[in-house]
Amino acid sequence: RVPFAENSWNRDAHSSPYYTESHVRFQRAVRRFLRELQPEADRLESTGSVPTKEMFRKLGSFGLLASRIGPLVMPQLTG
Numbered sequence: 001r002v003p004f005a006e007n008s009w010n011r012d013a014h015s016s017p018y019y020t021e022s023h024v025r026f027q028r029a030v031r032r033f034l035r036e037l038q039p040e041a042d043r044l045e046s047t048g049s050v051p052t053k054e055m056f057r058k059l060g061s062f063g064l065l066a067s068r069i070g071p072l073v074m075p076q077l078t079g
Contacts, residue, residue: 033062 037058044051059065 030064033064 037055040052040055043049044055056065
């Protein structure tokens with residue numbers, strides 16, 4: 001195990017009235033999804049490339065597309 005990789009309330013049989021089974025399902029679903037994207041993300045990271053439109057579409061369809069804040073211009077994202 002990697003230290004601090006998990007929240008303290010999510011290990012060692014500690015129960016929380018706020019952290020429910022739905023949190024566990026969400027966490028597993030996100031990890032499974034991100035594992036699918038990892039090879040492409042690693043390739044983009046190693047080449048210094050920006051994410052492709054397809055990657056943004058996948059993230060958006062899964063509900064993990066974060067908004068971009070700031071004046072950064074990315075012409076490859078325009079329709």
